Amino acid sequence: MSTTTQASGSVVLVGAGPGDPDLLTLKAVKAIASATVLLVDDLVNDAVLAHASPNARVVHVGKRGGCASTPQAFIEKLMIQAAREGQRVVRLKGGDPFVFGRGGEEVEHLHREGIAVEVINGITSGLAAVTSLNVPLTHRDHAHGVVFVTGHAKPGDPGTDWAALAQCAHQARLTLVIYMGVSSATRIEAGLLAGLPPDTPVAIVQHATLPEQRHASGTLGTLTATLGAHRLGSPSIIVVGDVLRGLASVGLRTTAAGGSSAWPLVA
Incomplete structure (x- = not known):
């Protein structure tokens, strides 16, 4: 355990789900609404931020496979600094924080620094x-x-x-x-x-x-x-x-360009 003085703030790792904002959990919505600082991953739908307080500080910390990303060490530094300032920090992550979201690494790091942390699951x-x-x-x-x-x-x-x-x-x-x-x-x-x-x-x-x-x-x-x-x-x-196997089709969806994007599954 770090010898650093216990932080007065806290951090919540919140799963924002796969993209559709209607798939947020009620607990996630409450955490987002109460946050004073939000650190938001690149894959989080902007519509999710409609639940945030207008007074909250929103920091986009891009994390997308195959693209330039905000260094993990820098994100952890931001969380620690904000928590020590007494902020209610929400680390908003696409999907679920504990399914390929590096949530485990962040929890371990925050614990070492004496910072209270909670995890709210999202639909992966x-x-x-x-x-x-x-x-x-x-x-x-x-x-x-x-x-x-x-x-x-x-x-x-x-x-x-x-x-x-x-x-x-x-x-x-x-x-x-x-x-x-x-x-x-x-x-x-x-x-x-x-x-x-x-x-x-x-x-x-x-x-x-x-x-x-x-x-x-x-x-x-x-x-x-x-x-x-x-x-x-x-x-x-x-x-x-x-x-x-055995499914006739997956139905029709519309692409961003307006065309059909459905193909039958294997019979």
Whole structure:
């Protein structure tokens, strides 16, 4: 524990959900409304800030995979400084703070500095993406469990052993939900094919829950080709597994350009 004097302020890590502001929890809305300082990630919908006090100070601290981001150490420094000034700080993060949101690192750092911290869960994009297609994550006939996994490893980390994960998923009948996997799709596809059949269904959902949501489906053997054919990019969720079988379609959605973006799921 740091020898620093106990801060008079506090920090709340709040999950802003996948994008649709209507998916905020009531507890999140109350925390946002009571904040005097909000540190807002790049993927948080601006409409969420309608719940903030007009007197609150809003600081945008961009965090988006594959783009220039505010250094994590600087964000932590801002939280600590504001809390020591007696502020009620809300760290507003897309999805859920504890699902690939670096919330665990921030909680540990704040505890070391003697700062009170609370975490409010949000709907993670991996859940929202499949729900937007009326697809379950688990199913008694098709999937006995689910694995949330990142396709993006920090520098120097070899990342996920996709071949080993594929073998486990095949044997245990698991749904794979892959975050931040677009830039590594070729490697992910090759690794998963070491343990899963090439006709395993796949769906890709970009901008889940937002009006500009786009999605496509295919098979594991055509994952990279499907991404390219439909020009899907980040932020996207990649779903792999038999829960995608047997569904006639996912319905129609409208892209930002006004065109249809629906494709039938694998039969």
